Amino acid sequence: MNETAPRVIKIPAKPESVRQAELQRQLRVAAYCRVSTKEEDQANSYEAQKEYYTDKIMSNPVWTMAGIFADKGITGTSVKKREDFMRMIRHCRQRKIDVVLTKSVSRFARNTVDCLYYTRALKELGIAVIFEKENINSLEEDSELRITLSGAFAQSESESISANVTWGKRRAMESGKATIQYKYLYGYRRGTDDKPEIIPEEAEAVRWIYERYLAGASTRMLRDELHEQGVIYAEKSPQWTLPHIKSILRNEKYCGDVLMQKTFQQDVINRKVIKNTGQLPMYLIENHHEGIVSREKYNAVQAEMARRKAAKSPSKRATTGLSAYTSRYALSDRLVCGECGTLYRRCTWTRPDGKRVVWRCVSRLDYGKKYCHSSPTLDEAPLQQAIIAALNTVLPDLDGRIRQITEALEAEVIPFPGSGMSLGDIDRRLAELEAQFQRLLEKAADDPIAYGDQFKEILEEQTALKELRATILAESREHAEADRRIRDAAGMLENAVPHITEWDESAIRQLVAQVKVLSKNEISVTLKSGIEIRQSISN
Structure with a gap:
């Protein structure tokens, strides 16, 4: 048994030898600089940063x-859109860089998660990130805590700036100031008064789209017909798409x-844009500029879109008795x-004797007689002839029918307020009563x-x-709606x-x-x- 006591021998560090080894190979130093906006003064700062780091390293x-890796006019809250930053990281992983210089934590990243992730990744590769303003070297032991705090402050600053900008935009919306993206607004350009100005040739296409849609054309049909007519959407993207058509409608x-705040940004970090379905208020400016189509026609298109959507089955697998809108068959x-x-x-x-086109109840087709016991199957040709015959009983006496419809609708839907x-x-009397109330309140101070x-x-x-x-206002709205219904009904028959x-x-x-379908031999056409x-129906 060895009874010699163990001893510890300290081998001293040799910093001189390390320095000597470093001197044998120069450190490959890169610099990263970034400015957040495209303003002229920021551009000068961008060039100044590049010049400063070039001189410092050389x-x-x-x-x-x-x-020198530099991103100009790019946000610091996300690295995904910073091409030069990501190129610098690739060079680091390829062992082409030993040290990264940057002005501050906020220049490197305003997102705390990104900042920590990339400094840790580079630390594992033995690559130091030196933040000059905070005097932090990422290879030092206490660097992560200091980087975390600095990154948190930078992120908080971004969130504060974003909140201030958002507040300013919403105050502008409340005061009626509209911001319009003309790049994506077909039919309009920016006018001399900074309001939308109609482009005549594009406006004709917009009116045609509204007319054809109300006549029953689908968005797919509209797209194809525009292509056939040689109408281009824009010089850079001449082809029409379904989203283009839907956006116009x-x-x-x-x-x-102009309806503002239809979408909003979820937060300053992920910058995801979300549709506003009631989370935030919207601001509608009526009669902001000259319209291409009338408000009545616009509202009619919205109603038609809602009708087609309501007639569409929510799932291809679910049997609901609804169907997808098809412009091919009106029935x-x-x-x-x-x-x-x-x-x-x-x-x-x-x-065996050929094809036969018929119309059948969806419930009978999908469930047999379980829910619908006796719905008839109708041949298409006799059904169409019956509908034509029904229409022809109305159309000859157009003038009389128009008067009849107008009088009937007026009697049925137009309200007649009973108050004089x-x-x-009312507003003047309410103001008088409020003044009386205040005077009485002063008198009743001692003995209410x-x-x-x-x-x-x-x-x-x-x-x-x-x-x-409130009643009069409601009746006024109903009256306006009734007028619209009468005009639509009369106009429809006048144009027939x-x-x-x-x-x-x-x-x-x-x-x-x-x-x-009332029976195999009778239908009701509304x-x-x-x-x-x-x-x-004549069979």
Whole structure:
């Protein structure tokens, strides 16, 4: 057994030998610099940073230039869009860099997670990141805590700046100042008054899109027809796409309004843009500029889009009795079963003697007689002839029908307020009552109970007037809607041909609201004007 006591021998460090080894190979030093905006003064700062680091690295005898990596006009909250930053990281992983110089933590990254991730990754490779302003070397033991604190302050500063910018934008929205992206607004350009100015040739295409859509064309059909006509969307991207068409149909700017804050940024770090579905207030400026289409036509398109969406099944696997909107067949979203209310579907049967086109209840097709017991199968040709016959009973007497519809709708839907007071009268009386209330309040300071009845009378009259005001406003809105319905119904019949000789999908869409199958031999045709016609089917 060895009884010699163990001993520890300390081998001293040899910093001189390390320095000697470093002198044998110059350190490859790179610099990273970034400015956040594209302003002229920032551009000068950008060039100054490049010049400063070039001079600093080349003036040091133990350093050699490994590159100046610089991103100009790019955000510091995310590294994904900083091409030179990512190129510098690739060079580090390829062992082409020994040291990275940067002005400060905020120049390197304003996102604390990114800052720590990349300094740790470079530390594992033995590469130091030197932050000059904070005097931090990432290879030192206490560097991570100091970098974390500095990164947190930089991120907090970005969040504060973002909050201030957002606040300013929202105050501008509240005051009615609109910011419009003309690059993506077909049909308009920036005018001399900084408001949208109509481009005549593009405006014609917009009006045509609205007309064709209301006539029953699908967005796919509109796209194809625009291509056939040789209409280009823009010089850099001449081809029309479905999103282009949908954007034109949905954008309120085409009727002269501007709706602001339709989207918003989730936060300053991930910068994800989210559709505003009620999380934040929106700001609508009506009559902001000259519209290309009327507000009535714009609203009609929105209603038609909603109708087509409502007629679409939410899932291809789910059987709902609904179908996807198809512009090919007008009856696809108009022909309904009189027994169960489900839509009919067009089917083609192949028989030895040829093909037979029929319409069948979707419920019967998918579930048999479980929910719909006796809905008939209708041959397409006799069904179409019956609908044409129904329309032809109405169209010849256009003038009489228009008067009849107008009078019926006026009697049915236009409200007649019973009060003789106007809104101005109500507002003036409310102001008088408020003044009376304040004067009475001063008198009743010492003994409010003595004036209780007078207070009660004023409050009751105020309540009654406010209710009357709300009623009149509601009736006014209904009146405007009724007027629109009457104009639409009359205009539809005025533009209709006096007699239909053959089946026309476009004409059916414009005239017919619904066709209900009552039996194998009878249908009920309801026009958009509100007229309902019962018609027999000749088989």
